[in-house]
Amino acid sequence: MPSDLLSITLPAAGDPPAAHPAERLMPLDQSQRENLARLYLASYPPQVGAEDLDDARREIDETFTGQFGTLRTDASWLARVRGRPAGAILVVERSIWDDHLDGPFVIDLFVHPEARGLGLGRSLVLAAMEACTSAGDRQLSLRVGQGTSSAAHGLYRGLGFTTV
Numbered sequence: 001m002p003s004d005l006l007s008i009t010l011p012a013a014g015d016p017p018a019a020h021p022a023e024r025l026m027p028l029d030q031s032q033r034e035n036l037a038r039l040y041l042a043s044y045p046p047q048v049g050a051e052d053l054d055d056a057r058r059e060i061d062e063t064f065t066g067q068f069g070t071l072r073t074d075a076s077w078l079a080r081v082r083g084r085p086a087g088a089i090l091v092v093e094r095s096i097w098d099d100h101l102d103g104p105f106v107i108d109l110f111v112h113p114e115a116r117g118l119g120l121g122r123s124l125v126l127a128a129m130e131a132c133t134s135a136g137d138r139q140l141s142l143r144v145g146q147g148t149s150s151a152a153h154g155l156y157r158g159l160g161f162t163t164v
Contacts, residue, residue, distance in 0.1 A: 086115035
């Protein structure tokens with residue numbers, strides 16, 4: 001069975017970062033929990049993500065309280081389109097599920113269906129990669145699985161993520 005883990009070796013700190021439209025991105029903080037929960041709920045089908053808003057709030061609360069690892073607020077971002085939350089990437093210090101992985105781990109990347117195709121996913125991943133590179137991290141990993149769209153698979157492969 002092929003691995004569902006993907007990883008990318010990050011460039012050395014100081015290398016030129018990849019371009020992303022930073023004006024759309026803002027760092028995550030706990031004041032955005034409700035917006036994140038609503039965005040999370042809208043971004044995934046119920047069988048993949050949250051079943052309802054209470055479930056989405058619980059998932060986001062658990063993210064901020066460290067249930068999935070220590071959240072890297074320097075590498076986790078919220079994307080906005082026309083002033084509204086449209087996508088997010090959530091990165092933790094390391095995977096709590098994969099002891100053999102070294103470095104930060106993307107626990108979630110989601111984009112609202114109405115904002116797909118605008119390059120937000122790419123911008124979010126590039127911003128996380130840039131932040132991790134600036135922090136001296138050498139690797140960024142993530143897991144693909146049920147609910148991962150073909151567009152997301154293409155994004156990760158296009159950015160250079162490879163199977164672990």
